[in-house]
Amino acid sequence: MSANSANLKQKVATSLASARSAARDIARGVEEIRSQLLEVQERRRAASNAPVDIETSLQRLDKYLDRLTRLAGERAPGPKAFMQSPPSYREPNAGYSDIAFAYLDDLIRERMASGIKEAHANAVGLTESEREERLRAFDRDILDIELAEESLIRAAEAANFPIQRRAAADPRAVLAHDKVLP
Structure with missing residues (x-):
């Protein structure tokens, strides 16, 4: 095997390793966002049921x-x-x-x-007004998190790393214009 062939194999191996690492980083980022979403949704449920x-x-x-x-x-x-x-x-x-x-x-x-x-x-x-205020704040936080998730999914898709959207994803986030995504 020539030195040039070995060098090309090394470049391919390095590129594949980088691609796998990028895919793992993107998947980890999406999972972190989804974990944060679950946490905020649970806090919203607790406020709703307080x-x-x-x-x-x-x-x-x-x-x-x-x-x-x-x-x-x-x-x-x-x-x-x-x-x-x-x-x-x-x-x-x-x-x-x-x-x-x-x-x-x-x-x-x-x-x-x-x-x-x-x-x-x-x-x-909670008084009714306190409950409504907290729920509105949680709803804003949830939408912000879902917009961040959608932004990351679109960036991953643009880089040819498809990420499955959640079935329960908010349509406002999924259909949001790129200009409103973080």
Whole structure:
């Protein structure tokens, strides 16, 4: 084998090694971006599922108990139901819960509110506006990450290194004009 032939083989081997290294670097970059995307999506899910703030919890309790108390008050027997003469007396047809809510509303409300306050002692609740603000910020971050992913995929394709797009890729990123990609 001539020195020139050996030199050409070395150049081919070096070029192939460089191409494989570039492909690995691109794939690693895409995986890092996708890992970051998963992390931000998980934080978004956590914010979306975070408990409401204590004020909202207590308002919900009040609304719920007000409805139950109103309904129970309509069904629970008043004192006159027990004062009817024997021939016209009929035992009231109200259940225990109707009577309890009609007559023990304040106690029930206090005990349930205490439980809510205790549960909130270790939970950070979000107001609706805080939740919306966080979700909007996460949505912006997610789109930015997806635009970066698309930018890297297009650069890889231009260099003949095809990268498979995720099925769940945001169409806004996939269809974005090159001018808006980072």
